[in-house]
Amino acid sequence: MRLSRYFLPILKETPKEAEIVSHRLMLRAGMIRQQSAGIYSWLPLGKRVLNKIERIVEEEQARAGAIQLLMPTLQPADLWRESGRYDAYGKEMLRITDRQDRDMLYGPTNEEMITDIFRSYVRSYKDLPLNLYHIQWKFRDEVRPRFGVMRGREFLMKDAYSFDLDQEKAVESYNRMFVSYLRTYKRMGLTAIPMKAETGPIGGDLSHEFIVLAETGESEVYCHKDFLEKETPGLDVDFNGDLTPIVEDWTSLYAATEDVVDRADFEASVPEEKRIVARGIEVGQTFYFGTKYSEPMGAKVATSDGKEVPVHMGSYGIGVSRLLGAIIEASHDDNGIIWPVEVAPFHVGLVNLKPGDALTDPVCEDLYAKLEAAGIEVLYDDTDNRAGAKFATMDLIGLPFQVVAGPRGLKDGLLEVKERKTGEKEMLTVEATLAKLQAALTL
């Protein structure tokens, strides 16, 4: 993408309303724009990152056997009356009346609707296990939306729902999502720690919050330091096999949020030098809640001996839009964002220091074409801005690599290649630049 034809509205000043660094950086880097309290437009750079996060989530959900569908944003109130949550949900639920005076709502979550879909079609244990998920915009009318996309009102969530014949099978489904979550976050450069959690309005008795440690996290968490060194299940993990050992390994160390922590227990089970008490950002939550929805809503299946039983369910959320904030909180410096390669909006920023120059133009055009042909995504700064502004923008938007083409270096046939994360710079020929980037960015 040529910057001269792109839409990247960088802000020079730090917006006053932004209290935390991810919110500030997303506004400054032209990634989002607030349209109303807690409601954002995703400007092109933000949208690209959102897309990448969605793709990773989709890939890992598919790997774990979840099947994608898409439920609408608006739901009929009647479904929620069946489960009893319509009155219970409170003011966070955005209630809407349509032109025929029907009670509707903007879905804050989808347990009711997916249960309705399930009961409409599935009759037999033979069709189980089943895990259906979607990635859809939700709305929760927070009293005090803040922290940018971290606590917005309109937000993008991945929510999966598992259906099983009994608790034992349901726990197998739960474990598949649990392991899939570890992989999902790791691919985004995050270490997410599964912590015992309260189940809240979803209900149920088995639940984990997946927490990323960050100074600006909304809640206090208590956990064992060894989590930070744990190895994430690799590509070879068999989702058809027994995942219990992995789940046990990841739940054997103490980890709890402030809502459920038992301090005495924490201190008894974690040696002092291994204790972490820190702030954390919740980036996902898993629930097993049995027949909480299937029972009142009549979602039953026939067993192998012909009985009808309510199906056992779980639900599994990932805060897709919030993840952008969490990644930035975990990965930035004073100059701006530092994107992990897999979620970076572009892989390389190519800076032409003197557009129109007989040396820089052809080299940049050639390199731009070759990188793109190699599947490397390039933001090519071909604008007339001054060098200092170009460098500052590249640092701010945090692409993994910067390549700078100036008349001086090119007299000797050299480009400057900088890795954003380390700040390391090298002067390389065009060929060496291409080789280095291809080696580093082969995903």
Added chain:
Amino acid sequence: MRLSRYFLPILKETPKEAEIVSHRLMLRAGMIRQQSAGIYSWLPLGKRVLNKIERIVEEEQARAGAIQLLMPTLQPADLWRESGRYDAYGKEMLRITDRQDRDMLYGPTNEEMITDIFRSYVRSYKDLPLNLYHIQWKFRDEVRPRFGVMRGREFLMKDAYSFDLDQEKAVESYNRMFVSYLRTYKRMGLTAIPMKAETGPIGGDLSHEFIVLAETGESEVYCHKDFLEKETPGLDVDFNGDLTPIVEDWTSLYAATEDVVDRADFEASVPEEKRIVARGIEVGQTFYFGTKYSEPMGAKVATSDGKEVPVHMGSYGIGVSRLLGAIIEASHDDNGIIWPVEVAPFHVGLVNLKPGDALTDPVCEDLYAKLEAAGIEVLYDDTDNRAGAKFATMDLIGLPFQVVAGPRGLKDGLLEVKERKTGEKEMLTVEATLAKLQAALTL
């Protein structure tokens, strides 16, 4: 994808509420489920097609220079008060009050919000031309939602917005979208005819509706038969060049919807044997409306001589969710849907006539793995259903190719390969099957 692990709820009976064939087939093929009047869930098979259509739209928008962002579904009413459309829009607009008693609405379109984004960041003619688009769910509270996804209330639309310094430049932007639309529809197997159209609530004085001919179309259209033979601009079309000749070629023949047709004009300009009077489905509309929004909303740019002028705008919609209905209306037979390859949910249906058989199982597993490795998407029917039901399902869901593995054919090492569109069947070896499918499906 193994059918035994998929969620494909085929309906045996034809749903009574469905008046048109695409609605019937989408319900029967387990693609959609109505959750409320005009509001649908996209079941896995439907979601896959929706994704493919989105990808084509994205690729062609990018090719034409449009940049993707994403605006939220909910908008503040104040923006629409600025343009004067809040009161004018009527009951089709879903009006919402949030917990702080703020007037909101579920966006039926985005001219106001994109104008707000533009005016917040863009100041100079140097940043033009600019074309920003998104693909987002919209809501229009139709009095009588019907025809399934063809006239739903919650629907997915691609809407692009162009910004230019003056009318001449704006028409160039208009032409880029015009040409891009021809390519977009053609890639989905549709011939969309650009027709003179009324501008309606969007406003403006240059507008085309893109219409697909179909018996079940909602409006009557009048056009020249030669449209059906016209060649669509190819991959080599230069969106940086002058597109006027292409647009003139595609607008030189008579084509108008019933709203604007002048019958005398139609008969005078089209020889009798070339006249088409038929029903049509609108799959997109383009508008140039000048300063209709930029003027009241103060979206101005500085010209090269320092003056400030309101920016000239256009908007360009594609009915993404409605396109599934339109494609099915245009491509089906008595047995079901016939998907064009580019939008097919899977490319190949692989039918194992006898799962558990020592001959069919290994051949199917091997072919399944090889096809997937070749980038061909396979729905592998490994279920215990009887043969007749398997064939009927495959015809109904309309994948371009079916491969049937039965013990009888495999005794001679042969599979049956059927092309859905023509119904032609061949008995081929596994190797020949693989070669044929790779040749036919290399996209």
